[in-house]
Amino acid sequence: HTKNNGRNGYNFFQPSMNTLAQSQLQLNNDLWQALDNQELRLFYQPKYCAPSGPILGFEALLRWQHPTRGLLAPDIFLPIAEKTGMIVNIGNWVIDEACRQLHMWHLQGHPHWSVAVNLSAVQFEQSGLVETVQAALAKHQIPAELLTLEVTETTAMRDPEESVRILTELTRMGVKASIDDFGTGYSSLLYLKRLPASELKIDRAFVNELQAHSEDATIVSAIVALAQSLNLKVVAEGVETADQQAFLTGLGCNTLQGYLLGKPLPPERISELPNFVDAADALAQL
Ligand code: C2E
Ligand code: MG
Ligand code: MG
Ligand code: MG
Numbered sequence: 001h002t003k004n005n006g007r008n009g010y011n012f013f014q015p016s017m018n019t020l021a022q023s024q025l026q027l028n029n030d031l032w033q034a035l036d037n038q039e040l041r042l043f044y045q046p047k048y049c050a051p052s053g054p055i056l057g058f059e060a061l062l063r064w065q066h067p068t069r070g071l072l073a074p075d076i077f078l079p080i081a082e083k084t085g086m087i088v089n090i091g092n093w094v095i096d097e098a099c100r101q102l103h104m105w106h107l108q109g110h111p112h113w114s115v116a117v118n119l120s121a122v123q124f125e126q127s128g129l130v131e132t133v134q135a136a137l138a139k140h141q142i143p144a145e146l147l148t149l150e151v152t153e154t155t156a157m158r159d160p161e162e163s164v165r166i167l168t169e170l171t172r173m174g175v176k177a178s179i180d181d182f183g184t185g186y187s188s189l190l191y192l193k194r195l196p197a198s199e200l201k202i203d204r205a206f207v208n209e210l211q212a213h214s215e216d217a218t219i220v221s222a223i224v225a226l227a228q229s230l231n232l233k234v235v236a237e238g239v240e241t242a243d244q245q246a247f248l249t250g251l252g253c254n255t256l257q258g259y260l261l262g263k264p265l266p267p268e269r270i271s272e273l274p275n276f277v278d279a280a281d282a283l284a285q286l
Pocket of ligand 3: 180181201203204237
């Protein structure tokens with residue numbers, strides 16, 4: 001809506017809204033070019049086995065190197081791509097590119113690493129997803145169990161019955177499923193139990209507030225306990241301080257992600273990360 005009903009009955013433009021709409025339209029046009037022009041890229045954020053353990057793998061996070069606006073975060077352009085359906089094309093590219101990168105790492109002496117890819121709701125519910133995933137695994141010779149698909153709790157619970165069906169089909173191939181941003185949605189525990197996921201990721205909103213608000217500590221403890229009782233791995237995202245890390249590992253949450261351990265980086269910079277080479281990698285090289 002770019003028009004508004006004025007006090008005296010006239011329709012007039014609200015300049016700020018108009019500018020916003022124009023800028024969204026322009027971004028949408030640019031986005032169609034971005035794929036062809038190879039302006040989309042994946043950054044990779046490490047998942048560590050805590051504390052100070054090896055890198056377990058990486059989460060692929062989408063970035064757009066826009067020709068004039070600079071490096072754009074997904075929150076700026078993914079909502080538009082979801083609306084237009086372009087997210088399916090973009091998402092297919094992400095799956096292929098993450099598998100290609102993982103294969104490169106395997107060749108470079110990191111055969112244990114896994115990669116996680118985020119799926120949008122539209123992409124998750126799109127019928128070609130299984131074929132896309134299968135094709136990427138085969139093309140890049142990736143063992144299925146080294147690919148994780150992250151779906152937010154909100155997406156998974158939109159139509160829980162349907163989510164059980166889709167995730168069953170996907171995990172039958174051997175890929176892993178992870179429930180992202182857990183705690184922010186409204187999970188039916190009944191369906192959570194039935195979802196063939198292997199991992200819960202605690203939303204970083206709870207992790208962020210661990211010191212400030214004791215309710216968040218209670219929620220995080222409850223999520224970890226829930227995950228453990230459902231036999232799910234639990235991952236904490238957004239770990240920024242040593243205190244947060246200590247609290248989480250104290251609860252038995254041993255897979256950590258966050259700026260404290262490593263920010264998302266372009267692939268050419270991941271060798272800067274701590275424990276870049278671990279003992280298992282070194283052994284595998286012999
Ligand atoms: P997410 O999957 O929950 O990813 C975590 C977000 O938190 C990432 O933001 C990451 O950069 C950020 N983060 C990680 N550690 C910290 C920390 O310690 N502190 C703070 N403040 N932030 C941290 P990013 O990369 O901007 O991505 C935002 C969201 O966009 C993602 O949330 C995911 O839902 C979506 N997304 C990213 N890449 C893709 C993609 O390829 N496809 C789809 N469909 N969605 C994507
Ligand atoms: Mg994620
Ligand atoms: Mg998340
Ligand atoms: Mg998120």
